[in-house]
Amino acid sequence: MQFPESWLRAFCNPPLNTQALADLLTMSGMEVEELRPAAPPFSGIVVAEILEAEQHPNADKLRVCKVNAGSAFNNGEPLQIVCGAPNARAGIKVPLATVGAELPPGEDGKPFLIKVGKLRGVESFGMLCSARELKLSEDHGGLLELAADAAVGQDIRAHLNLDDTLFTLKLTPNLGHGLSVLGVAREVSALTGVPLALPAIAPVPPSHQDKLPVRIEAADLCGRFSGRIIRGVNTQAQTPAWMVERLARCGQRSVSPLVDISNYVMFELGRPSHIFDLDKIAKELVVRWGKPGETLKLLNGNTITVDEKVGVIADAEQLESLAGIMGGDHTAVSDSTQNIYVEAAFWWPEAVMGRGRRYNFSTDAGHRFERGVDPAGTVDHIERISQLILDICGGQAGPMDDQTTRLPEQKPVQLRVARAAKVIGMPISQADCVSVFTRLGLSFSEAPGVLTVTPPSWRFDIQIEEDLIEEIIRVLGYPKLPATPPLAPVVGKVLSESRRGVHALRRAVAARDYFETINFSFVEARWEQELAGNADPIRLLNPIAAPLSVMRSSLIGSLIQVLRHNLARKAPRVRVFEIGRVFLRDASVGQGDASIAGVAQPQHLGGLAWGAADQQQWSQRDRAVDFFDVKGDLEALFAPRQLRFVAAEHPALHPGRSARVELDGREIGVIGELHPKWRQAYELPQNGGAPVLFELDLDASLSQQLPQGQGVPRQQAVLRDIAVIVGEHVTHELLMQAIGGVGGTLVRSARLFDVFKPVQGSSDLQAGERSMAIRLELLDDEATLTDERIEQTVSQVLQALAERLGARLRA
Structure with a gap:
């Protein structure tokens, strides 16, 4: 919300300077995001009248003007100014930069000083100025013509009121009543106690009795x-300079x-309205x-x-x-419009909220209506617009047509004075509360220790x-507020x-040579379908x-996109991970403060590795990362x-x-x-090995096994x-499971250290067989192992392998 300070002070003018006023608004919750002057610094520029404008004797595009700058310059005699503006003509009033004047600073930051000059042999004692x-x-089409x-x-x-300041407020969504100069002035009046000067609306x-039939078919809209209808308006009229100026200082062009x-x-x-071309409306208006x-x-x-x-x-x-x-193009007013219909309505915030964003645009009207606009002021609003139209464009107004279906219910809210003092953290009396509500214009009733407030129609919060x-x-x-330490x-x-913790997991993954990446939760639909x-x-x-039209149910698509991004920048080795949410349809999930009905939002840990398994070094050959590295x-x-x-x-x-x-x-996941x-569809290189990915459930990744103390063995281990x-078909996992299932043994660990399969047939290996060598670690904490116990344990292991896997001891 941007507006000039002068307009605000026209409604409420407290005895505060600009900075103090800005600080007051900020501390009240209406944050002043920016203060900037309405015009850059310059001096020595006055209102002047062109008395004569003759062709320059030596230049086709220049004119020699005689200019009256007032009695303070050249003893009241006209000044000679050479000007190249196309609209320089006798009888108009324009800005004149006199000799010694300083124009606004240029790109170098230095002001431009006006001196006596000579253009094509003719002296010029100043410069006539454009708005630019x-x-x-940015208008540079000619001189700035004044009233x-x-x-x-x-x-x-002074003439253009340029010593003004533009306020830019950063309002939170609950402060819809502050989206107008009157709304801000109402706040300033309550904060300072200075009376509010409301505009007179009569x-x-x-002048006639014509009405346009209007039907409201949707009371929830x-x-x-x-x-009302206004006939005979002149759309060719000129918008007054004061209105153009105020609109420009609100960031709105004429x-x-x-x-x-x-x-x-x-x-x-603070109320948006719309003006229809009446002659383009077919019979009636229907709100539906x-x-x-x-x-x-x-x-x-x-x-x-x-x-x-x-x-x-x-x-x-x-x-x-x-x-x-937003209005439609068909009934938009134009230069040929003669009869209009002026409309102001109360639209329910829920009926407007999000509709503009649905079509990828936003408007000032939608911004206000979705936060709530005073439903009580529609008639006054029409009257204000009507009077301005009649004053500027002329015409004959018809009778007011006001229809009401259902308005917001202003439910009373009770305030307990004792609770207010407790929450605020300092003594608050009932008289203080009464004073605040009176200054805010809130109607209330009193009881000992309790005030019942009925919110006004403009306060939806x-x-x-x-x-x-x-x-x-x-x-x-x-x-x-007192500086009270917490109790x-x-x-x-x-x-x-x-x-x-999640940060500990991040550090652990980073320690494995992975870099963290953060991606959008919305991805391409293609990724979801294919990956x-x-x-x-x-x-x-x-x-x-x-393209980013769906919520991801996996991190794999995001990680592949990160790989593509790095490969496009010639990265020779990529190892990345992400911890993020995925979004899954789940009918068992209910609606809550941190959940959406029907949508599960678990967090996952995903990672990708591509390129060399290790950083390049002299002691070993480069090798592409593979499944077993990850x-x-x-x-x-x-x-x-154990995974x-x-x-x-x-x-x-x-x-x-x-x-x-x-x-x-x-x-808990996949790898x-x-x-x-x-790899081909996403244009990934075919050399350098395939990317290896993993995606795990985050909750399972965060769980860890607590260490348990164990004494140092007093006996020496035996290896067999x-x-x-x-x-x-026998895998390493099946082999280890069979050995681990041997009950009552002394086996502390088993490690596969060799796999042998001859190229040609062997006397002890048949087709479809291979030899697997395992090193067993045997240990008894209490007694020294004897040969008998060792051989007995090895026999138990061989028997378990034979029974479960059909294994036999190799000769």
Whole structure:
């Protein structure tokens, strides 16, 4: 919200300087984001009148002007000024930079000093200025023409009120009542106690009895609709300079008198309105919800398709306006418009909220209506606009047509004075509360220790007791709060040692040579279908970009995109990970403060490795990272807990080179090489090895096993090596499970150290068999092992391998 200080002070003028006023608003909750002057610094520029403008004798595009700058210059005699502006002519009043004047600083930051000059042999005693040269606007089409009644010789800063300051407020969504100069002035009046000067709005007497039929078919869309016909307006009229100036200082350019008047009253009173070309309306206006398939061409040139969730204003033939957001092109006023219909309505915030963003644009009207606009002021608003139209464009106003269906219920809110004092943290009396509510214009009733407040129609943010408590302290002033130390003990939350923090996990993954990456949670639909096998992802209603249209259910697509980004920048080696949320359809999830019905939002840990397994070094040859490198990284992250890797298929991964990851018998994720077809589809290099990816459930990744103390063995371990012949289907995992299942043995560890399969046939190995050599570590903490116990334990291991895997001892 931007506005000039002078306009604010026209409503409420407290005895505060600009900075103090800005600080007061900021401390009351209306943060002043920026203060900047309405015009850059310059001096020595006055109002002057061109008396004569003759052709320059030596230049076709220059004129020699005689200029009256007032009695203070050249003893009242006309000054000779050479000017090249196309609109330099006798009889107009323009800014004159006299000799010695300083124009606004240029790009070098230094002011431009005016001196006596000579142009094509003719002396010039000053310079006539355009708006661009004074840096008041970008208009450089000619001299800045001033009002005909401007006093000659007056300083231009005083004439144009350039010593003004522009306020830019950064308002939170609950402060919709502050989106107008009157709304801010009402706050300043309450904060300072200075009376508020409300604009005088008198009913416009009707000159005819014509009314446009209006029907409200959707009470949940429009609570009140007011309007009137005005005939015989002159749309060729000129918008007054004072209105153009105020609009410009609110960041709004002048368009046409009718549009300017509508915008002006919106900034003044806070209510958007719309002006229709009456002759283009077919019979009537109907306020209703849209119908699927209906189209509307808007004022911004876009053609949109509406549905039953979008409010519209239609006539008997077609749609004419997007309710509360933007008018339609068909009934827009133009230079040929003669008869108009002026409308002001109360649109329910819920009916406007998000509709503009749905079509990828936002408007000042939608911004205000979705926060709540005073439903009680529609008639006064129409009267204010009508009077301005009659004053500027002429015409004959008809009678007011005001229809009400359902307005917001102003529910009383109780304030307990004792609770207010407790929450605020300093003594508050009932008289203090009464004073605050009176200054805010809130109606209330009193009882001992309790005040019952009925919110006014323009306050949509007062609903509970805490809202009233906030009003009390911000009007009394936050600086009055005492510096009170906290009374409650500050106790740190101790996490269980069986669960490490997310930051500890990040550091552990980074220690394995991975770099963290952060990506959007919304991704391309193609990624979900191809890499996650998700044919029905959760779609966004208003994506920030057309490709990023769905919520991800896997981190794999994001990681592959990071790989592509790095490869495009010639990265020779990529190892990245991400900890982020995924979004899954789950009917068991209910609606809550941190959840959305039907959507599960677990966090995952994902990683990708591509390129060389290690940094380049002289002592070993380069080798591409493979499945087992990443498998080892995961085992190191979870150590001493044992992960189990079971062959499985995944839409994104290479069959036969992918596995599901299990922990304590529960599946927690997947690991594997990227499928060759996706390497080709996503234009990844075929050399350098395949990217290896993993994705794990974060909760399972955070759990850890607590260390348990154990004494140093008093006995010496014994090592025994055995070689068994097994079928090729026997994996390392099956071998270790069979050995670990031997009960009552002294086996402390088993490690596979050799696998042998001859190229040609062997006397002791048959086709489809191989030899696997295992080193057993045997230990008894209490007694020295004897040969008998050692041989007995080895025999038990061989027997278990034979029974479970069909293994036999190799000769």
